[in-house]
Amino acid sequence: MTINQFNTQNLNVGQKLAIKYFSVAVVLFAAQILFGLIAGLQYLQPDLFYGVLDFNVNRTVHINAMIIWMLYGFIGASYWLLEDETGISIVGIKWGHFSFWLLTVAVIIVVLVYLFIQWGPGTDATIWFINEGREYIEAPRLADIGIVICMLIFFYNVAATVSKGKVTGITGVLTLDLVALAGLYLAGMFYTTNISLDQFWWWWVIHLWVEATWEVLVGCIMAWGLITTLGASRKIVTTWLYIEVALMFGAGILGLGHHYFWIGTPEYWFTVGGLFSALEPIPLVAMVVHAVYDSGKHGFKSNNHPAMAWLIAHAFGNFFGAGVWGFMHTLPQINLYTHGTQWTASHGHLAFFGAYATIIIAMFYFAVQKWRGGVTIRGDLVDSGWKWKWSLALLNIGVMGMTIALLISGYEQSQIERAIGGSTWLGYFQAQIHPWFVEGLVWRQIMGYITALGFILLVWDLLTIGKKEPLELESKVA
Amino acid sequence: MLQPVELKDFFITFFASGIIIVSGALYALFYAFYHLKKIAVLNYLAYVSYFVLFISVLIITQTMHLDKIWTIVVIAMLVGYFLAPRGIWHLCVATHKEKGYEQK
Ligand code: HEM
Ligand code: HEM
Ligand SMILES: [Fe+2]
Numbered sequence: 001m002t003i004n005q006f007n008t009q010n011l012n013v014g015q016k017l018a019i020k021y022f023s024v025a026v027v028l029f030a031a032q033i034l035f036g037l038i039a040g041l042q043y044l045q046p047d048l049f050y051g052v053l054d055f056n057v058n059r060t061v062h063i064n065a066m067i068i069w070m071l072y073g074f075i076g077a078s079y080w081l082l083e084d085e086t087g088i089s090i091v092g093i094k095w096g097h098f099s100f101w102l103l104t105v106a107v108i109i110v111v112l113v114y115l116f117i118q119w120g121p122g123t124d125a126t127i128w129f130i131n132e133g134r135e136y137i138e139a140p141r142l143a144d145i146g147i148v149i150c151m152l153i154f155f156y157n158v159a160a161t162v163s164k165g166k167v168t169g170i171t172g173v174l175t176l177d178l179v180a181l182a183g184l185y186l187a188g189m190f191y192t193t194n195i196s197l198d199q200f201w202w203w204w205v206i207h208l209w210v211e212a213t214w215e216v217l218v219g220c221i222m223a224w225g226l227i228t229t230l231g232a233s234r235k236i237v238t239t240w241l242y243i244e245v246a247l248m249f250g251a252g253i254l255g256l257g258h259h260y261f262w263i264g265t266p267e268y269w270f271t272v273g274g275l276f277s278a279l280e281p282i283p284l285v286a287m288v289v290h291a292v293y294d295s296g297k298h299g300f301k302s303n304n305h306p307a308m309a310w311l312i313a314h315a316f317g318n319f320f321g322a323g324v325w326g327f328m329h330t331l332p333q334i335n336l337y338t339h340g341t342q343w344t345a346s347h348g349h350l351a352f353f354g355a356y357a358t359i360i361i362a363m364f365y366f367a368v369q370k371w372r373g374g375v376t377i378r379g380d381l382v383d384s385g386w387k388w389k390w391s392l393a394l395l396n397i398g399v400m401g402m403t404i405a406l407l408i409s410g411y412e413q414s415q416i417e418r419a420i421g422g423s424t425w426l427g428y429f430q431a432q433i434h435p436w437f438v439e440g441l442v443w444r445q446i447m448g449y450i451t452a453l454g455f456i457l458l459v460w461d462l463l464t465i466g467k468k469e470p471l472e473l474e475s476k477v478a
Numbered sequence: 479m480l481q482p483v484e485l486k487d488f489f490i491t492f493f494a495s496g497i498i499i500v501s502g503a504l505y506a507l508f509y510a511f512y513h514l515k516k517i518a519v520l521n522y523l524a525y526v527s528y529f530v531l532f533i534s535v536l537i538i539t540q541t542m543h544l545d546k547i548w549t550i551v552v553i554a555m556l557v558g559y560f561l562a563p564r565g566i567w568h569l570c571v572a573t574h575k576e577k578g579y580e581q582k
Contacts (some may be wrong), residue, residue, distance in 0.1 A: 045562065047518060185537050201548070209561040231571070238568055239573045240570070243566065247562070270479060271550070278551050278554065281502070282521045282559060283562075285499065285502045285506050286502045286565075288503050288510065289507075289509065289566040290570060291513060292510035292511055296510075296511075320498075327495055327499050331495075331544075333480055333481065333543060334483050334491055334542065336482050336483075337488070411488075411492075415485065419485040434521050
C-alpha cells in the first residue's frame with residue numbers, strides 16, 4: 001500500500017476497473033462542456049463555424065457525451081462498491097476490462113463520425129453507420145449493438161458477483177434496476193416511419209431512464225455513500241431505498257405521460273401524465289425527512305469533505321432541478337406554452353447537472369481518496385482545500401446561472417412566441433429577437449464560462465488532492 | 479378536456495407551482511426536526527409550510543382550471559404531499575426500533 005500517491009494496489013479488483021471508467025468519464029465531461037460552449041456561442045454568432053462544425057453536430061456531441069459520461073460514471077460506481085457490498089471479488093473481471101475497451105473504442109468511433117460525417121441523405125445505411133436520429137441516443141445501430149454487448153457483460157459481472165456473494169438490499173435493488181435500465185435501451189433501437197410511434201418509444205428510454213431507473217441507481221449509490229461515510233444504519237437506509245423505489249416507479253412510470261401531450265398520442269395522456277408527474281416530486285420531498293433523521297441520529301462526520309459536499313449538492317440539485325423545475329412546467333395547461341422552449345433547456349440543465357453530475361463527482365472524490373491509500377480529505381487541507389471549494393462553488397453557480405438565464409429566455413418565448421404569437425413563424429422570429437431572449441442567451445454563455453472554469457479546477461483538484469495529507473489514524477484503510 | 483392558462487396568469491402559475499414543491503419540502507423538514515428535537519415552534523412552522531402549500535395548490539387550481547376530472551390532481555397533491563413525509567418518518571422510527579439496527 002502506498003500513501004499519497006496514485007497506486008492501484010490501494011484498490012480492489014473492481015475499483016481498478018472503476019477508475020478506468022471514471023477517467024474516461026472525466027474526458028467525456030470535458031467534451032460535453034467544450035461542445036456546449038461552442039453551441040452556445042453559435043446562438044450568439046450564428047455564422048460561427050458554419051459548414052465546418054455545425055450547431056446540430058455540436059449539440060449532438062454535447063448531449064450524447066453527457067449521457068455516455070454519466071453511464072460511465074454509473075458503471076464505474078457499480079464496480080466501485082460491488083466488492084465492498086458482496087464481500088467477494090468480482091466474477092469474470094477479465095470480461096469487464098474487455099468490455100471497457102470495446103465500449104471506449106466504440107465511443108471514439110461514434111464521436112469521430114458525429115464530427116466528420118453528418119451530412120448527405122438519410123438512408124437505411126446511415127441508420128446503421130452514421131446516426132440513428134434520436135436525440136440523446138443518436139449513436140448508429142452498429143454502435144448500439146456494441147453498447148448492448150458491453151451492458152450485457154457489465155450486467156453479468158454484477159449479477160454473477162451478487163448471486164455468488166452476499167445479497168444486500170443495495171446490491172439486490174441495483175441488479176434489478178440494471179435489468180430495467182438495459183432493457184429500456186432496446187426501446188430506442190428500432191426504426192419506424194411514423195414519427196408519433198418513434199417519439200412514443202424514444203421517451204421510454206429518455207424519461208424512464210432519468211425519472212425512474214437512473215434515480216434508483218443513484219439511490220443505491222447514495223445509500224452506499226451514507227453507510228460508508230456517515231456510518232448510517234444499513235437497516236434504515238435500505239428500507240428507505242425500497243420506499244424510494246416504490247415511490248419513484250409508482251409516479252415516474254406513468255409520469256411518462258407528460259411527454260405524450262403533443263405528439264399525437266390519445267387525449268387521456270393529458271390527465272394521466274399530469275396526475276402522475278405532479279406526484280413525481282414527492283419522493284424528492286420525502287427524502288428530506290430521511291436526511292434529517294439520519295443526520296440527527298449520527299451527525300455529519302466524514303473523512304471526505306468534498307465527496308460529502310457533492311452528495312449534499314446532489315440532494316439539493318435533484319430537488320430543485322427535477323422537483324421544482326420539473327413541476328413548474330409539467331401540467332399540460334402550462335406545458336402547452338413552454339413545450340420545447342428554452343424553458344425545457346433550463347430544466348434539462350439543472351436536472352441533469354443537479355441530480356446526476358453531482359453524485360458522480362462525489363464518486364470521483366471517493367475514488368481519488370482510496371486510490372491515494374485512504375488519505376483524509378477535509379476542509380482543512382494543507383492548501384486549505386481552496387481548489388475543491390472553488391470548483392464546487394463555480395460549477396454550481398455556473399449551472400444555476402445558466403438555468404436562470406435560460407428560464408428568462410424561455411419565459412419570454414412562452415409569452416411572445418406561444419401565447420401572443422400563437423406558435424406561428426412570425427411569433428417564433430419575434431420571440432427570437434426580443435431583448436429578453438437574446439440577453440438570456442448572452443448570460444447563459446457567460447455562466448457557461450464560469451461552469452467551465454469550475455470544471456478545470458475540478459480536474460486539477462482531482463489530480464492533486466490528498467497528495468500531501470497525512471493518514472487519519474482511525475480511518476480504516478483497506 | 480383542458481383549458482390552458484391565460485397569459486395574465488403565467489407568472490403567478492409558475493410562481494405558485496414552484497412554491498408548492500418548496501413549501502412541501504419545508505413542511506417535511508420542519509416536521510422531521512420537530513419530531514427529533516421536540517421544539518414546539520418547529521411543529522407550528524411545519525403546519526404554516528403546509529398551509530402555504532395548500533394555498534398555492536388552490537391558486538394553480540384557479541389559474542390552470544383544474545376542475546372536473548382534474549380535481550383528482552388537486553386532491554392527490556394535497557393528500558400526497560401531506561402524508562408522504564409523515565409516512566417516511568414513521569418508517570425511519572420503526573426501522574430504528576428493530577433489532578440489529580446498529581449492525582453497520
Ligand atoms: C433527474 C430527473 C430529471 C431529468 C434529468 C430531466 C431532464 C429533462 C430533459 C433533458 C428534458 C428535455 C427533453 C427534450 O430534449 O425534449 C426534460 C423534459 C421534461 N421534464 Fe424533466 N427531467 C427530470 C425530472 C423531471 C420531473 C420530476 C418532472 C416533473 C415533475 C419533469 C418534467 C418534465 C417535462 C414536463 C418535460 C417536457 C418539457 C417540454 O414539454 O418541452 N422532469 N426533462
Ligand atoms: C458549460 C456550459 C454549457 C453550455 C454553454 C451549454 C449549452 C447548451 C446548448 C447551446 C444546448 C442546445 C440548446 C438548444 O438546442 O436550444 C444545450 C443543451 C443541453 N445541455 Fe448544455 N451547456 C453547458 C453545460 C451543460 C451541463 C453541465 C449539462 C448537464 C450536466 C448540460 C446539459 C444539457 C442538456 C440536457 C441539453 C438538452 C436540453 C434540451 O433538449 O432541452 N449542459 N446546452
Ligand atoms: Fe419526463
